[in-house]
Amino acid sequence: MADNATPNLPSRDFLKTERFYSKLGFAASYRSGHWLILRRGEVQLEFFPWPDLDPAENNHSCCIRLDDLQPIVSQCREAGIPEARSGIPRIVPPTRDISGLTIAYLVDPDGSLLRLVQNPPEG
Known part of the structure; x- marks a missing residue:
């Protein structure tokens, strides 16, 4: 297995966290x-x-870099996560960032921010 790092995020209730993320294609491995x-x-x-944890006070975040951003954004919409600039949970649709990257922003029920970053094309 290649070296890697994984984000560590807070959860008020593991069962609720697992249910939320299962709608986005995640499954428990431990x-x-x-x-x-x-x-x-x-x-x-x-x-x-x-x-x-008070979700409104949560300052945990991470980046998830994806070769194809659209499927997880579509899953967020299908799961009924509101598209909004405020509120918990929410999804902010993909936009071109000042960095030149396309990024969507997902806030989970515990207030953690996941930046969903489209990997740039290789070349």
Whole structure:
């Protein structure tokens, strides 16, 4: 297995976290009372318990770099995640960022921000 890093994000309730992300194609690959790992293809998210977390005060975030951004954005829409600039949860549709990258922003029910970044074409 190649070296890699995975984000560690807070969860107020592992079952609710797993249900939310399962609508986006993630499945549990590990679960205990103290840790949850969800996978979607090669993307892995790890969660630690934080039962008294205030989602509005959560400042955890990560980037998920994708060869094809559109499928997960479509899954967010199909899952009924609101397209909005505020509120929890929400999806901000993909736009071209000042960096030149196309990025969508997903905020999960615990207030964690996931930047969904379209990988630039190779060449």
